[in-house]
Amino acid sequence: MSSRTLSDQAVARHGWAQALVPVLGGLIAMGVVAALGLWAAGAADLPDGSFPPVVAATVVTAVGGVVELSGDAGALAGAEGGLTVVPLSVTLTGALVVGWGFLRPLRHRAVAGAPELAGWAARIAALWLLALFALALAARHTFELSLGDGPLGDLGDLFGITPEVGFSTDVPPTVLVGLVWLAGVLVLALLVARGAPLPGRLLRLQTSVRPAAHAVVQLLLAHVVVGLVVALAVAATRGHPAETFAVILLGLPNVAWLALTIGLGATWDGRVDGPFGLPMPHVLDEVLRTPDVATLNLGTLAEHDGRVWWLVVVDAVLLLATAFVMAALSPARIRAWQHAVHLAVALALAVLMICLVVRIDARIGLSVLGIGDLDEGLSGQVLLRPRLWSALGLALLWGLAAGFAGALLARGVRRRGGAGR
Incomplete structure (x- = not known):
């Protein structure tokens, strides 16, 4: 049997079902870590069922996604905000799980053809794109903000002002950056793992x-x-x-x-x-x-x-x-x-x-x-x-x-x- 036939069989062996493992595994692991961390931080007490969207937004930011803050306090008030921060505990968890899932079917092999690796990575990327798109749509919510008992609270009661604060995900850049993040994780996994197979032309990278x-x-x-x-x-x-x-x-x-x-x-x-x-x-x-x-x-x-x-x-x-x-x-x-x-x-x-x-x-x-x-x-x-x-x-x-x-x-x-x- 020719080496080309063996390579084609290997590509077929790493199919869509196996590609789903690193995608689902990574997202579930990140979601669990984010939820536990937010719960420990007291976010479970957020009003209006905000906790699940906040967890989704945390996972989105963990892969480089863009979350925008917004506020609406009526004609007599103003609200503004911005947020750029990466929860790296969630990021690191996802990278380790996705990298492990990507390399697991390739273990015990010294060399892997470039078409096989490209096909295997493309399947993971396609499923990751769909999952990230759904997650970005879920990461949006609006809830009311209390003005407290001070002068702002008195003015709010006087003029009937109820500020609202919300967040949403800018979907196109989030999906794009999320794909770049995935590509970085997969490439880094190949470079770092000592037992990961490389295409023949890249074997010099091992030294x-x-x-x-x-x-x-x-x-x-x-x-x-x-x-x-x-x-x-x-x-x-x-x-x-x-x-x-x-x-x-x-x-x-x-x-x-x-x-x-x-x-x-x-x-x-x-x-x-x-x-x-x-x-x-x-x-x-x-x-x-x-x-x-x-x-x-x-x-x-x-x-x-x-x-x-x-x-x-x-x-x-x-x-x-x-x-x-x-x-x-x-x-x-x-x-x-x-x-x-x-x-x-x-x-x-x-x-x-x-x-x-x-x-x-x-x-x-x-x-x-x-x-x-x-x-x-x-x-x-x-x-x-x-x-x-x-x-x-x-x-x-x-x-x-x-x-x-x-x-x-x-x-x-x-x-x-x-x-x-």
């Missing part, structure tokens, strides 16, 4: 790209695990378990990967204003709750809590372990300076991803007859954005140093490819 990609993904997951241990310790010793579990189930990678960049020396700008807060440790809220945009880095955090310097130690240890793993998985012919370059590029790409997905821009404002904008506990803003170029430069420097040191430490490890020079 140049895969060890670095595998090691850096392990670095990101290791920071999430460290963050989980710290969060559980905080929940056990300082109380507020519901709030802590809400952070774990919605934004743990947001916190862990922000800490990774700060430990590397990166600087972020941010501000917290009004009743809202960051789903992060209290020290961050203290630094950012200022009248103007504040600077967030090792220095400003250390002014409030000196233990922040341990972030540097944690980053150094985990990066050195990452470099060692990468060198140990690479052929011995790869020189130390090449390991350094590979890790520097991979770490810079990881930091770029973090800077793009951890940033936050959320604002809601409500005014009645010009009174109440950013006041009365009904309005506020949360802003967090990186200084990108300095963060990427620091990642390159750390990657070069750690990659070279890790290669030297791994010289005694038996690897493929014979002895290196």
Whole structure:
């Protein structure tokens, strides 16, 4: 039987039923994590049956979807808002489940033809497109907002004003970005998984790209695990378990990967204003709750809590372990300076991803007859954005140093490819 016939049979074997597994599995896993996190955060008490649409909107934002806020308070009042935030706990859960479902039928194989992989990915993408479209339509709701007992409440009663706040999904960009997210997950799964088959023409990536990609993904997951241990310790010793579990189930990678960049020396700008807060440790809220945009880095955090310097130690240890793993998985012919370059590029790409997905821009404002904008506990803003170029430069420097040191430490490890020079 020819290799072409075998490839055609393999493509047929990965049919629509199997493609449904990663799609449904990923969406169900994300929905469960989002629902539990929102429940822990108190969202189950939202009025007018808002909880299911809020869960759908959370899953949509987790894959890069666009959720728009809207308000209607009548002719004598105004409402506005905007929201850009990615719940990375939900995102990471979906990526792991979808990636696992994509690779599972391909296990125990050394090589897979490009047509087979393209056909298999296309089936998953088609089903993902339909599911994401339905989810985007479900992620919309409007509910009434109480003005409280202050002056705004009195004005509302006097003029019969009942503000409404709602959200909806911008479907076309949501579907487009969701497909890009899926493509990224599938490509990354092929690059990271050591046993995943590659087309013959791409086998060279197994020695140049895969060890670095595998090691850096392990670095990101290791920071999430460290963050989980710290969060559980905080929940056990300082109380507020519901709030802590809400952070774990919605934004743990947001916190862990922000800490990774700060430990590397990166600087972020941010501000917290009004009743809202960051789903992060209290020290961050203290630094950012200022009248103007504040600077967030090792220095400003250390002014409030000196233990922040341990972030540097944690980053150094985990990066050195990452470099060692990468060198140990690479052929011995790869020189130390090449390991350094590979890790520097991979770490810079990881930091770029973090800077793009951890940033936050959320604002809601409500005014009645010009009174109440950013006041009365009904309005506020949360802003967090990186200084990108300095963060990427620091990642390159750390990657070069750690990659070279890790290669030297791994010289005694038996690897493929014979002895290196």
